[in-house]
Amino acid sequence: MKVLNEIDAEEIIKALRLNGFVILDIEQEKHDRITRELEAILGASKFESLHESIEVEDLNTYRLELISRLTKENLYTDLLLHEFDFLISSLVGMDVAIQKTPGLSLQLPHDESSLLPMHSDSLVGNSPYELVLWHPITEAINSSAMYILPLEKSLEIYNKKLFIENSIEDIYNQYSPDFVELNIVPGQLLIFSHNLLHGNRINNSSKTRVSINTRIKNLFTPYGNKELGSYFRKARFSIAAELGVKFDS
């Protein structure tokens, strides 16, 4: 798995076309800026030792508190849009919709309740026309990493209609050699199509894993159950679209 440079938009698109996912290195200065901003938004840092100060029972309340801070005045998504402006336009076009409330995943060491079995977001209601920006706040290595089934193999499962007669576990077991472990550290960004089957395991490391996931799409591609207004917000509007909407009655 090759890690690309953030500015190589064409290479990033090529990698997404081939595998359905890509990991890129964020420019150092930008990463430092994002980290500073994020610490200010969340009012916390050193998340890898979070398990030393929080119980599993309190995890969801804390997670929701952090999400509420990220969502306040669109602080986090505006930060993403500002810092990755060119990249986002290259990926979805000039008319951009972004998830209003980003997802935040907290996985304490050995916590079984945070296990997310293999799934695809588009199978549970998201539009297939979305991409996920997966932003690691701590390292996600080995058991704390997400796993993903690359494009060709994920498509094979859809095309063979394996969901009809199999359980998720059956399919996972059948394809387990093909899953890729997405080892990623702060300073990198994972972009993936959530049509690909993915999930996580129990974090058997000694550190808490924290990541933020945000969906982006072109404003005018089809929506699933997660619609514009409730789940997505209009983030950028091309002038052609802006003028068009005024006269489109």
Add this chain to the structure above:
Amino acid sequence: MCSNETMRYFVPHRVQNIVMKDFLSKLGLTYVLPKTEIQIPQTFPVLRDILKDKSVKEVFFYSLEMMPFESNEMIEKVYERVRSGVRIWFCVENILLEQKNLDSFIEDQLIMRKKRKGVLIED
């Protein structure tokens, strides 16, 4: 939870979560993380996993509408687990399906489904 329409419209996962969390809290239980069935019609890979897991003794469906009534194979698997002692709650309808009321439940559902399809005529 489900990803399809129930009762002719789709209930957002956020709302399904609220309903289930409330339902479980009234039973003195803590709601942690739901299992969400995929949206391909008549396809139940997540339910298959749940039914295969012999350690599961109690299942909470968001709604009765999620039951795989149209699939003989799947509904039989569900009933088989109920016969073996698994209890199933339907949060929206506040119905408990268990071994002792299974026969009555099956009759009720036959009547309700026929009524919905217009086979039964009301006075």
